[in-house]
Amino acid sequence: MGMGCRVTSRIDVVVVLAMVTCAGGAVEANAQAEPERQQFQAFGALAGKLPGSAGAWAMFSGDGKRILTGDLFEVRVWDSATLRPMTEPLRHSGGIIPLGDARISDNGKMVVTVGSDGTARIWDANTGAPLQVLRHRDDGIRFARFSPDATRILTGGQDGQAKLWDVRTGREMLNLPLRGNVIYAVFSPDGTKILTISDRPKKDDRDWLEFEEACLWDAATGHNIQRHNVVDAFWPQPAAFSPDGTKFVTPLDDKSVIVWDTRTGKHLVSVDAWTMVGETRVVSFGPKGEGLLTSAGFGVRLFSAQSGERIAEFKVRGDPAQAIFSPDGGRILTAGKPGQVELWDAANGKALGFLQLPGRPVKDEQLPDFDIPAIAFSPDGSEILVGDRVANVTTVWKLAKAPQK
Numbered sequence: 001m002g003m004g005c006r007v008t009s010r011i012d013v014v015v016v017l018a019m020v021t022c023a024g025g026a027v028e029a030n031a032q033a034e035p036e037r038q039q040f041q042a043f044g045a046l047a048g049k050l051p052g053s054a055g056a057w058a059m060f061s062g063d064g065k066r067i068l069t070g071d072l073f074e075v076r077v078w079d080s081a082t083l084r085p086m087t088e089p090l091r092h093s094g095g096i097i098p099l100g101d102a103r104i105s106d107n108g109k110m111v112v113t114v115g116s117d118g119t120a121r122i123w124d125a126n127t128g129a130p131l132q133v134l135r136h137r138d139d140g141i142r143f144a145r146f147s148p149d150a151t152r153i154l155t156g157g158q159d160g161q162a163k164l165w166d167v168r169t170g171r172e173m174l175n176l177p178l179r180g181n182v183i184y185a186v187f188s189p190d191g192t193k194i195l196t197i198s199d200r201p202k203k204d205d206r207d208w209l210e211f212e213e214a215c216l217w218d219a220a221t222g223h224n225i226q227r228h229n230v231v232d233a234f235w236p237q238p239a240a241f242s243p244d245g246t247k248f249v250t251p252l253d254d255k256s257v258i259v260w261d262t263r264t265g266k267h268l269v270s271v272d273a274w275t276m277v278g279e280t281r282v283v284s285f286g287p288k289g290e291g292l293l294t295s296a297g298f299g300v301r302l303f304s305a306q307s308g309e310r311i312a313e314f315k316v317r318g319d320p321a322q323a324i325f326s327p328d329g330g331r332i333l334t335a336g337k338p339g340q341v342e343l344w345d346a347a348n349g350k351a352l353g354f355l356q357l358p359g360r361p362v363k364d365e366q367l368p369d370f371d372i373p374a375i376a377f378s379p380d381g382s383e384i385l386v387g388d389r390v391a392n393v394t395t396v397w398k399l400a401k402a403p404q405k
Contacts, residue, residue: 047383048083050076050394058374058385058394062106066125069374069387069394075102075113077125080378083396087128093117097142105150110167112144112153120144120155122167132170136161142182147191147219154194156182162196164219174222176215183212184238187219188245193262194219195248197230197238214239214250216262226265230258240284249283249292257283257294259305269308286325293332295323300334300344314349316342322372327381335373341386343399352400357388 056071060080067078073096074089092115096102102113104125111123118140122132134141136157144155152173156162158181164174180199187194194217216226230238230250239250245262252258258270271292283294290305300314300323316334323334331352332344339357344350357373374387374394387394 045398047396047398050078050083050396052076052392056374056387056389057102058387059104059376060378060385061104061108061125062379063108064379066104066108067385067394067396068102068104068111069385070096070102070113071389072096075111077104077111077128080383086126087123090121090123090128092119092121103144103146105146106148107150110146110150112146114141114144114155118157120153122153122170132165132167134163134165134170136163143184145186147187148189149191152191152219154185154187156185156196158182160198162194162198164194164222174219176217176222177224178215179213186239186241188241188248188262189243190245192219193217193225193241193245195239195241195250197250216248216265226260228260228265238283242285242289243287244289247285247289249285251283257292259292269306271303271308284324287327287329291325291329293323293325300332302346302349314344314351316340322375324375324377326377327379331381333375333377333384335375335386337372339373339388339390341373341375343384355386357386357390 050067050069058067058069060067065080066086067080069076069078074091075096076089077086078084079086090111090113092113094116097114097116102111104111109125110131111125112120113123114120118135120134120141121130122134123129124131134144134153134155136155136159140159141155141157144153146153146167151167153165153167154162155165160178160181162176162178162182162185163172165171166173176194176196178196178198182196182198184197185194196215196217198213198215212230214228214230215224217224228250230252239248241248241262247259247268248262249257249259252270256270256272259268260266261268283292285292292303292305300316302311302313303309304311316336322336323332325332325346330346332346333341334344335341341355341357343352345352374385376385378384382399384397384399385394386397
């Protein structure tokens with residue numbers, strides 16, 4: 001299929017997306033078949049479509065029973081078994097903030113959305129009933145995340161505040177003393193710590209360096225545990241914890257990412273993710289903790305999580321601004337502009353399938369930057385979601401069985 005990968009050893013890996021040029025064409029199939037089925041044949045079967053779901057983001061709940069889809073105007077909750085809507089569309093006056101987006105709790109019972117009206121709103125995922133409205137002062141809230149047990153919500157804003165709320169009562173529990181505007185924040189997997197990325201205020205006009213701060217906090221007391229200077233952290237997802245919470249990763253600069261020890265603050269390993277074009281934009285650990293996934297454009301790279309050694313480099317189509325591991329870590333799904341999605345075997349680098357979403361111009365520069373398909377695996381890895389903003393639909397795909405290891 002015009003794709004290739006250089007693999008140098010067995011993978012217990014860090015995965016890094018960076019710019020790599022590549023050529024490749026669509027999978028050939030019966031021209032009379034449905035466009036999705038024609039192009040996505042290698043993945044498995046088209047299980048269904050969620051019409052009017054926009055596709056700016058798409059995700060399963062942690063229990064796999066619900067699907068959340070949405071765009072800048074509304075979000076919808078679906079039953080994953082029947083693919084029927086559970087609620088009426090959930091909306092904010094003025095729309096939903098792109099980077100604030102929406103999240104569904106792991107237990108599938110609640111949804112949180114962040115709107116241009118400066119609020120975060122908690123909804124009942126089964127009925128669509130509003131449960132709580134959370135507010136910051138001044139510029140308001142820009143993102144919100146549930147704690148792993150769905151009892152708390154973490155919000156952040158351009159007013160320099162990161163707050164912790166009680167989901168049941170809507171009561172403010174903590175206000176973290178940040179020194180600048182909040183860019184990103186996330187809970188540790190066990191919910192005991194919070195990692196924030198925020199602006200570092202300039203000392204004076206001679207202070208030209210654009211540093212940000214990565215801070216680790218105690219989620220019970222609000223005590224600051226660690227503080228690190230980072231550069232160029234304005235990514236959609238610039239930081240993450242490992243699954244066991246013993247490590248976290250942040251940008252070091254626009255070319256590199258760095259892994260820290262959660263307990264000691266020690267620098268463990270750094271990886272050069274840059275390939276002369278583009279900056280790393282998204283970072284997350286793999287499901288087993290050996291891997292680290294970051295994205296920039298036009299490529300996927302795999303590195304050893306222990307040594308930082310590059311293990312493999314994928315050649316992909318388009319601009320892969322997103323990449324995710326399957327829940328078992330055996331496969332990697334990438335997506336980028338213009339409307340291109342690819343599935344890969346993480347063990348040997350083999351390309352398993354390719355989807356070109358229909359209705360795109362030949363030249364991707366004719367498309368807006370947000371025309372990147374939303375992608376998600378189901379918790380058991382048997383299905384994937386592909387959100388298509390141009391067609392205003394999210395498709396659900398039943399995957400073929402993973403390759404035998």
